[in-house]
Amino acid sequence: MTSEQTILQSLQARGVSRRAFMKFCTVTASSLALSTHEASVFAQTLAGARRPSVIWLSFQQCTGCSESVLRSFDPTLENLLLNYLSLDYHESLQAAAGTQAEAARRKAMADNIGRYVLVVDGSIPTADKEYWSATAGESNLATLREAVQGAGLVLALGTCATFGGIPAAFPNPSSATGVDDLMTQGLIATRPLVNVSGCPPIPEVITGTIAYYLVNGRAPELDTLKRPKVYYGKTVHDCCSRLPHYNAGRFAQSFDDAGARQGHCLFLLGCKGPETFNACATMKWNQGTSFPMHSGHGCLGCSEPRFWDRNTSFYEVMSSAPRQGDGSACVAPPRVVLPPV
Numbered sequence: 001m002t003s004e005q006t007i008l009q010s011l012q013a014r015g016v017s018r019r020a021f022m023k024f025c026t027v028t029a030s031s032l033a034l035s036t037h038e039a040s041v042f043a044q045t046l047a048g049a050r051r052p053s054v055i056w057l058s059f060q061q062c063t064g065c066s067e068s069v070l071r072s073f074d075p076t077l078e079n080l081l082l083n084y085l086s087l088d089y090h091e092s093l094q095a096a097a098g099t100q101a102e103a104a105r106r107k108a109m110a111d112n113i114g115r116y117v118l119v120v121d122g123s124i125p126t127a128d129k130e131y132w133s134a135t136a137g138e139s140n141l142a143t144l145r146e147a148v149q150g151a152g153l154v155l156a157l158g159t160c161a162t163f164g165g166i167p168a169a170f171p172n173p174s175s176a177t178g179v180d181d182l183m184t185q186g187l188i189a190t191r192p193l194v195n196v197s198g199c200p201p202i203p204e205v206i207t208g209t210i211a212y213y214l215v216n217g218r219a220p221e222l223d224t225l226k227r228p229k230v231y232y233g234k235t236v237h238d239c240c241s242r243l244p245h246y247n248a249g250r251f252a253q254s255f256d257d258a259g260a261r262q263g264h265c266l267f268l269l270g271c272k273g274p275e276t277f278n279a280c281a282t283m284k285w286n287q288g289t290s291f292p293m294h295s296g297h298g299c300l301g302c303s304e305p306r307f308w309d310r311n312t313s314f315y316e317v318m319s320s321a322p323r324q325g326d327g328s329a330c331v332a333p334p335r336v337v338l339p340p341v
């Protein structure tokens with residue numbers, strides 16, 4: 001399969017009938033509150049759309065973000081990759097290596113200029129530290145500068161790519177910087193950017209954001225840090241199962257006392273949930289099984305800028321005031337349903 005195939009052709013090649021595809025379009029159009037006419041246009045547009053080319057660049061990172069997305073279950077990564085995306089470059093997942101891989105990246109970028117999705121994980125070393133991290137003899141900054149030029153959408157994955165993350169923690173020896181700051185400083189071109197923060201981000205938040213773009217052709221509504229509001233509109237505290245105990249003033253004094261076992265709030269044990277915007281308490285982890293506070297540990301604040309410098313030691317009571325979410329109800333964000341294969 002190539003990115004020249006339409007999404008419908010790609011699905012049909014894998015045994016998905018037109019009828020099943022139309023059913024998917026009907027369900028999706030209904031979730032978008034489209035009229036009958038708009039739904040018909042939506043289906044035709046999506047059927048004829050080419051699978052977008054995706055260039056995935058990894059810089060100063062631990063591979064945790066790729067590991068996380070590989071664990072997505074709804075939609076699965078393979079469903080996204082094989083049917084809806086054309087993953088043309090990913091250092092860890094591709095078979096090609098060396099000059100072949102770099103040539104394939106440049107060809108995909110040239111063939112899809114202005115349209116490809118550029119996924120970035122890891123922070124980027126800058127200034128005289130630019131060559132602290134390099135691929136194929138090129139600094140990360142040079143590779144990103146070239147790739148961002150022709151991107152239709154840039155997706156910064158994980159707290160390193162969004163805000164610099166742990167590599168940018170004091171004393172930040174490599175002058176590590178996130179994608180948004182590079183755009184603001186004029187070190188790379190400015191392109192439409194979506195930040196999906198977290199260390200790592202929740203897998204279904206990653207694939208859900210990509211799926212939203214595929215279905216709607218644009219990024220979802222974003223917060224002030226350019227994160228999708230549907231996932232980052234509330235703090236984990238807003239939706240925590242221990243919130244009723246927080247409100248009633250019932251706090252665990254240690255991780256193994258009777259209060260902790262009864263679900264009392266972990267605020268006095270250092271939980272940073274009241275200042276951390278993420279969907280952990282609604283989307284949950286491990287295929288929707290649980291989330292840290294539910295299983296007995298406080299939030300470290302991993303989806304916020306400078307979380308390492310601001311929050312260590314992780315077991316001290318946070319000093320800032322609790323922050324308010326967007327006031328919406330705590331329900332798991334709707335998943336974008338893709339047809340099964």
Ligand code: SF4
Pocket residue numbers: 236237238240241242243244246264265266267271272273274293298299
């Ligand atoms: S455990 Fe943390 S997130 Fe949950 S209610 Fe207490 S302070 Fe808030």
Ligand code: SF4
Pocket residue numbers: 198199236276277278280291292293298299300301302303
């Ligand atoms: S609970 Fe807090 S530290 Fe843990 S993953 Fe969610 S945002 Fe990150």
